[in-house]
Amino acid sequence: MAETVRPRAAAQPRKYSTPLIAERRKRILDETKKLIGEAGIDGFTLRELGQRAGVSVTTVYNIFGDKEGVVAHALREFHAGIKLNLPSQGANLAGYCRTICDTTEVVLENRAYALALADLYFSRSLSPTLFEVIRSMPLQVFVHWLWMAERDGLLTGVIRPADAETAFANLEWASVKDWGAGRIADAELAEVRQRSFLVIVKAMAIRPIAEAADALLAALSSPAGNTA
Structure with a gap:
């Protein structure tokens, strides 16, 4: 089944600060980095990312806005972690x-x-x-x-x-x-x-x-x- 495409204008990430959301956020970014290495950005869907991170696609949208948002966050966070x-x-x-x-x-x-x-x-x-x-x-x-x-x-x-x-x-x-x-x-x-x-x-x-x-x-x- 094709992945539902959300309108980009409505893709605004929401900010959460609970420990649960922080832990989910980390899992999503870790899996995003792995998927980029395995298949590139175009080689995976948010549904696949959600399955691997153990979260719903809606959760990914709520935290990061859209696929480009989660990829950009993953890249920035990895780079920021280099001492x-x-x-x-x-x-x-x-x-x-x-x-x-x-x-x-x-x-x-x-x-x-x-x-x-x-x-x-x-x-x-x-x-x-x-x-x-x-x-x-x-x-x-x-x-x-x-x-x-x-x-x-x-x-x-x-x-x-x-x-x-x-x-x-x-x-x-x-x-x-x-x-x-x-x-x-x-x-x-x-x-x-x-x-x-x-x-x-x-x-x-x-x-x-x-x-x-x-x-x-x-x-x-x-x-x-x-x-x-």
Whole structure:
């Protein structure tokens, strides 16, 4: 039986704070993440999600509004749960590279989920809302560097930050796609992601920071393999 489609205009999530609703909410989000990894966003219905989470479809609608709402919440909550050790200075490029290595471990531990998101990022049928959520996921480290670099006067202004963010997000998700296709080994993924960061930093930053990025790129080519 086809799943009933609710009007999007009426899909407004309701807010609850009882322990029961909180526990149901967690189950729904956990199962949403699993289903995304197994079948992508289009590969499951709210009925299937409800069955796996042990709740009714009405409960899912009441808490999250609609399918796009529950998916967006699942993506944001997973991303928010990743602990980042971010440097306090824009010049600390090695610190940012260490954080990239840390987040690479999260990607490796959640392979199916990461690959499903990479496929969605490059899909033409993804809604603008979900595209922006997925686009933002690998940007937290880079955007933090942009904030610190602007604060510390480290940017040349030649490249617009918005353009750099788009380039970085594209590189990040393309790297995940290549990794999923076997073109990048597990042990190489952190290095590839560090390179993406350092190349863009080099293009945006004043000379001393660009030279520091160059030095770290050279270190990545050494037998040690990464800067962490």
